[in-house]
Amino acid sequence: MHLLYHHLDLEPFEAPGGNGWKPGGSGIPLGVLADVQVYAANADPRFQGKGHSPFCSHxxxxxxxxxxxxxxxxxxxxxxxxxxxSKCSGYAIRRLTDAQLAHYRAAHRLHDIAQQLDPSRGGYDPDRPNRLAEQLRALENWNPGGEDRYSEDSRRWRRMVRELLARGHSANLDNS
Structure with a gap:
């Protein structure tokens, strides 16, 4: 079995909102990543203390x-x-397939665009909405994990892209 020693950055898949420490995610669907196996020693801190990767020195x-x-x-x-x-990130995951890795990367691109279009971040760049719209159109027909185009995850993905396109269009009109 091939495991990855590094943890995943799951922020794009987390719910929006966050707290004072973390800004929150974009709520991007997990798609083919949902069932990826994760191995941990002591995953439930109520019973066993901190969770560790099977490869942690602890x-x-x-x-x-x-x-x-x-x-x-x-x-x-x-x-x-x-x-x-904090040393091992607490878990190890089964190595991702090509489809899972492609979805992970596409979700991170979409999350990055969502952050750039967030008005609370400031730093207006008049060309940003145009550049981002091009990237969003490239992501618009992404099909998370090759799923049925009409699955809930696929529809949610396209809805998110359309909302970001509208936000970018609005930002472009508001600042022109």
Whole structure:
């Protein structure tokens, strides 16, 4: 089994809003990432303390054992408060397929555009909405994980792109 030692940046998939420490995500659908397997020792801090990757020195780098917790990426985004080790990030994931990696990268591009069109960030650039609109049109027909074009995730993806296009168009009109 091939595992990644690095954690995923799941901010694009988290709910918008955030708190004082984190700005919040964009609520992008997980799509094919939802069922990616996540391995952790001590995932539930109520019972066992901090969660660790099976390769963390705190677990004596013992690898995966039967008592490890098997989670999914959907579990990580669920909003549950995990208490992960700061050294190892708390978990290891199964290596992503090409489709999963493509979706992860596309979601990060979409999240980055959403952040750039956020009026609270300031720093107006008159050319930004035009450049971003071009990138958004390229992402508009992205089909998360090759799913049915009419699936809830696909419809949500296209709706988000249309909303960002409208926001960029509005910003361009408001500042011209």
């Amino acid at each position: 677990t004596r780098e013992r690898g995966i054992v039967a008592s490890d917790d098997l989670l999914t990426v959907a579990d990580l985004v669920s909003g549950k408060d995990f208490d992960w080790c």
